[in-house]
Amino acid sequence: MTRWTIAGVMALVSILAGCQSQPKQYSLRGQVMAKDEAASELTVKHDDIPGFMAAMTMPYKVKDPQAMKDVQPGDAITAEVISANSGREYWLQSVRITSQEGRKNAKPAIRHALSIGDQTPEIPLTNQDGKQIRFSDFKGKSVLITFIYTRCPMPAFCPRLSSQFARIHEDLAKAARDYDKTHLLTISFDAKYDTPPVLRRYGLAYLDNHAEGFSHWDFACADPADMQRIADAFGLEYFEEDKQISHTMNIVLLTPEGRVARYWSNDWSTAELEGALRQQAESPVYHGRPKG
Amino acid sequence: MNGPWRSAAIACCLVAGCGLDGCDSRQHGEELFELHCADCHEMSNPDLKKQPPKLEGLFQAKGLPSGAPATDEQVRKTIIEGLGTMPAFQGRLSQGDVDDLIRYLHTLK
Numbered sequence: 001m002t003r004w005t006i007a008g009v010m011a012l013v014s015i016l017a018g019c020q021s022q023p024k025q026y027s028l029r030g031q032v033m034a035k036d037e038a039a040s041e042l043t044v045k046h047d048d049i050p051g052f053m054a055a056m057t058m059p060y061k062v063k064d065p066q067a068m069k070d071v072q073p074g075d076a077i078t079a080e081v082i083s084a085n086s087g088r089e090y091w092l093q094s095v096r097i098t099s100q101e102g103r104k105n106a107k108p109a110i111r112h113a114l115s116i117g118d119q120t121p122e123i124p125l126t127n128q129d130g131k132q133i134r135f136s137d138f139k140g141k142s143v144l145i146t147f148i149y150t151r152c153p154m155p156a157f158c159p160r161l162s163s164q165f166a167r168i169h170e171d172l173a174k175a176a177r178d179y180d181k182t183h184l185l186t187i188s189f190d191a192k193y194d195t196p197p198v199l200r201r202y203g204l205a206y207l208d209n210h211a212e213g214f215s216h217w218d219f220a221c222a223d224p225a226d227m228q229r230i231a232d233a234f235g236l237e238y239f240e241e242d243k244q245i246s247h248t249m250n251i252v253l254l255t256p257e258g259r260v261a262r263y264w265s266n267d268w269s270t271a272e273l274e275g276a277l278r279q280q281a282e283s284p285v286y287h288g289r290p291k292g
Numbered sequence: 293m294n295g296p297w298r299s300a301a302i303a304c305c306l307v308a309g310c311g312l313d314g315c316d317s318r319q320h321g322e323e324l325f326e327l328h329c330a331d332c333h334e335m336s337n338p339d340l341k342k343q344p345p346k347l348e349g350l351f352q353a354k355g356l357p358s359g360a361p362a363t364d365e366q367v368r369k370t371i372i373e374g375l376g377t378m379p380a381f382q383g384r385l386s387q388g389d390v391d392d393l394i395r396y397l398h399t400l401k
Contacts, residue, residue: 054327151379153328155337159377163341193383205376206341243384 023084026052028092031102032075033057034237039266040068042092043248044077052081057239057246058157059266061091071095074106113232114260116286123229125187125220128200133218135258141183142261142280143254144168144273147236149190149245150202157249162186164270166206169217171274181256181281184217187230189238190245191221235263253277255284262287321396324389328381342377348400364394 030046045057076099079092152158188194199219207213238247251264345357374380
């Protein structure tokens, strides 16, 4: 068998393997914008990854502890993106630092301005009906908050968050007691496009056109200055680049008193979110050290 | 490109079923499809509330999955404005991008 025949057979094997949903591998080149050691996660601003992702900034898991230790915000890196389970899981491997020049200009690590137990500030929001709402409107209910923009095309990002919230909403609607003691809040950071009518249309799609669901799940936006205050309060980062918005994924749970009970910014499941929301409605549980 | 090379290139494109611009445009459409559409329409995403429809044969069907007529204009409207849980691509794809994308969608049988 010639070298080319072997190469051909190998290529065919690779193609067939690809058809069986084997993990796929893509080359990434980019710059590390943030590092979350606790979550083993790097936020990377990367070039186009043909076949996987357009150029953008997004968080990636890193399974190699040594790589997490070595890489610092600002570093230029190359890595392989491993995409498994039809793209639902992905992580970086073979991370290599190609330049450390950017370290001196790197931004500090993302931190939540509000600590566990802190009271949420009174920041005005406008909901899908054009009505002004505030976090204190939900006093007496546990509240699960997330942040999206309706034009997000990445199924693992905003559509996933909204789909998970929709499932939680549907489950809670089956138990009147839990439904009445909880609330969902989706906040858009794209006020330019996500006006109340757009948010209403988006919300209805996730509520199966049942508008009465808005009494339990608000879709809101804020003016840019207020949105920045909200982002600062909950550790959300977002910025527009290449005609789309790069952003972190953040979920926040509030106690019925309006205090921060818990944050999620990486691993979570719908069941975990729903369980925490129900539990919070019964009795405040702080996941972290509450402030006195 | 001139002389025999240009003729050869045109011949290759004609064999492939499109003109010089058409080849580029369809390839661009395919790239846009892979970047913006395939993740939802070609992959199974159990996390999503609604599974987006496959787009093979989109223009051969009597109507779009929404029930609307399968016309370029209707597909263009859906891409730009979004529909249901499908996000709008307004502001992110140029008119030329949408043209190329639609051209590519026509080739999906």
